[in-house]
Amino acid sequence: MIYQLKLPELTLKCLTDVVYLQMCFLRYASSRTALDQQSCEKYFSRHRRFRGRYQQIAKWLWGKKRLTFLKLLEKFAQGSTEEKRQWSKQMYREVIEFLQNPVGSITPNINKPTLSWQIAATEFLIKFYDEYLGDSKGAFPKSFFSGSELERFGREKFxxxxxxxxxxxxxxxxxxxxxxxxxxxxxxIFYPxxxxxxxxxxxxxxxxxxxxxxxKNLLGSKSGNLRKLENIFLPYRGDGFQTDTYLKISLEQGLRKPIIIGLKVHPGKDLLERVEVYQYIFNIPDRWQKSIQTIDELVYRQIKQNIQSHVDGNSLKRGNLNIFGVRDLLDGILCNLFDNQGLVQWHFPMTWHLVTLINREIEPAVHSSTPINLENYELLKDIADWLIQDTIPHPVHERRDLAQKLCNVVLNRE
Ligand SMILES: [Zn+2]
Structure with a gap:
C-alpha cells in the first residue's frame, strides 16, 4: 500500500471472532463424517470462546436459510479423517500466525490436490465473505461475536x-x-x-x-518459490511506501513531458522486492505514467493559481516577487500537496513531480552566480508572465551590484 493504514479495533475484534468461528466449524467437521446440530453444539460448548452462544451458533448452521453452508461443510466432512484434520490444522495455524506475527510463509490452497472435500471447504469459507461482507446490506449474526454490545457488523460498518x-x-x-x-x-481463491x-x-x-x-497471487514468484510475508507490503503492518520511497521523474523530454522512471527506495532501506511485487500486482507507478499529462496539468494549475492569487493579493507590490519569493510560494504548494496525500487524487505523484520541477528550475536559479535569464528557465518564464513581471529579480545580484558600485566609487577615484 502507498499509505500506512490502521486497522480499527472493532474490525479486528469482530473479524477475529469470525475467523475463529470458521476454523472451529472446520475442525468440528474434520472430527466426524456425519454432522448434526446436537454434536455441533456439544463441540462448540467445549471452547470457552463460544460460551453462552454455542447453541445459537449451531442453530445458525441448521437454519433454513443456511442450507448451502451446511451442504458444503457436510461435503468437507466426507474427506479422509487424517487428511482433513491436517489440512484444517494447518489453516488454523496460519490464521493465528497471521493475526499475531505475519512473518514466514502462508500456504496457498492451489498447491494442494484439489479434492472435492477441499473445494467444498474453500467455498464454505469464502461464502462467509460473500454473504456478510461482499454485499452492502449483509451483516454477520450477533451470535458470531464474543462481545454483547454489537448489533451489526458487515460491509457498511467495516x-x-x-x-x-x-x-x-x-x-x-x-x-x-x-x-x-x-x-x-x-x-x-488461493487463501480461503x-x-x-x-x-x-x-x-x-x-x-x-x-x-x-x-x-494474481502476491506471494507467487516467477521462480515458483513462494515469497515470504515479510517480502511484500502488508496493509496495517508497518508503513506504506509513501514513507520510504520517492518517485523518480525525468524531464529530459521537456518540462511538460515528464517521464516516470520508477519508485526509488531511500538509502539504507531494504524494500526493493516489496516495491517490485507492488509494481507487478497493481501496475503502479506504470498507471501514473498513462495519466502523466493530467497529473502535470494539475501541478501547473496549482502553481498558476497560487502565483495569480499572489498577484491579486498584492496589487500594490506587483512586479516585486523575486526568486526567493517564488521558491517560498512553490515550497508552500509542495507542503500542501504532501499534507493532502491520501485525501486527494494523485497527490503522491504530484508531490514528486513538483519536487522534480523545483530541483530542475528553481534551485539552479536560486544558486546561480549570474542574474536570471528567463530564456534558460521555462517554468520561471511562465511564472514571470503570470506575475505580470518582465523578470524574476535575484536580490543577491542586486546586492552584489550595489557592492560593486560602492567599490567602484573608490576604485574610480584612485
Ligand atoms: Zn486503486
Missing part, C-alpha cells in the same frame, strides 16, 4: 470504521479513484482461510481490484 480511523479518501493502492471494494489482499481475516481485508478501488490485481 467501511465506516475504516474511514473513521484512517485519513484516507482515495484508493490506498493507486492514489487515483475512491475506494469502493473490500479487497482480499491475499486473494481468496484468510477470506474474512481482519489483516487481509482492505478497501481499494474497482480498477485495482478487478483490472489489475485480479487473481
Amino acid at each position: 467501511l465506516s470504521e475504516f474511514e473513521k480511523l484512517n485519513r484516507i479518501k482515495v484508493c490506498p493502492a493507486c492514489d487515483d479513484e475512491r475506494y469502493s471494494r473490500i479487497d482480499h489482499y491475499l486473494t481468496k 482461510h484468510l477470506s474474512c481475516h481482519p489483516y487481509n481485508l482492505v478497501p481499494i478501488c474497482n480498477t485495482c481490484n478487478s483490472d489489475n490485481k485480479g487473481e
Whole structure:
C-alpha cells in the first residue's frame, strides 16, 4: 500500500471472532463424517470462546436459510479423517500466525490436490465473505461475536470504521479513484482461510481490484518459490511506501513531458522486492505514467493559481516577487500537496513531480552566480508572465551590484 493504514479495533475484534468461528466449524467437521446440530453444539460448548452462544451458533448452521453452508461443510466432512484434520490444522495455524506475527510463509490452497472435500471447504469459507461482507446490506449474526454490545457488523460498518480511523479518501493502492471494494489482499481463491481475516481485508478501488490485481497471487514468484510475508507490503503492518520511497521523474523530454522512471527506495532501506511485487500486482507507478499529462496539468494549475492569487493579493507590490519569493510560494504548494496525500487524487505523484520541477528550475536559479535569464528557465518564464513581471529579480545580484558600485566609487577615484 502507498499509505500506512490502521486497522480499527472493532474490525479486528469482530473479524477475529469470525475467523475463529470458521476454523472451529472446520475442525468440528474434520472430527466426524456425519454432522448434526446436537454434536455441533456439544463441540462448540467445549471452547470457552463460544460460551453462552454455542447453541445459537449451531442453530445458525441448521437454519433454513443456511442450507448451502451446511451442504458444503457436510461435503468437507466426507474427506479422509487424517487428511482433513491436517489440512484444517494447518489453516488454523496460519490464521493465528497471521493475526499475531505475519512473518514466514502462508500456504496457498492451489498447491494442494484439489479434492472435492477441499473445494467444498474453500467455498464454505469464502461464502462467509460473500454473504456478510461482499454485499452492502449483509451483516454477520450477533451470535458470531464474543462481545454483547454489537448489533451489526458487515460491509457498511467495516467501511465506516475504516474511514473513521484512517485519513484516507482515495484508493490506498493507486492514489487515483475512491475506494469502493473490500479487497482480499491475499486473494481468496488461493487463501480461503484468510477470506474474512481482519489483516487481509482492505478497501481499494474497482480498477485495482478487478483490472489489475485480479487473481494474481502476491506471494507467487516467477521462480515458483513462494515469497515470504515479510517480502511484500502488508496493509496495517508497518508503513506504506509513501514513507520510504520517492518517485523518480525525468524531464529530459521537456518540462511538460515528464517521464516516470520508477519508485526509488531511500538509502539504507531494504524494500526493493516489496516495491517490485507492488509494481507487478497493481501496475503502479506504470498507471501514473498513462495519466502523466493530467497529473502535470494539475501541478501547473496549482502553481498558476497560487502565483495569480499572489498577484491579486498584492496589487500594490506587483512586479516585486523575486526568486526567493517564488521558491517560498512553490515550497508552500509542495507542503500542501504532501499534507493532502491520501485525501486527494494523485497527490503522491504530484508531490514528486513538483519536487522534480523545483530541483530542475528553481534551485539552479536560486544558486546561480549570474542574474536570471528567463530564456534558460521555462517554468520561471511562465511564472514571470503570470506575475505580470518582465523578470524574476535575484536580490543577491542586486546586492552584489550595489557592492560593486560602492567599490567602484573608490576604485574610480584612485
Ligand atoms: Zn486503486
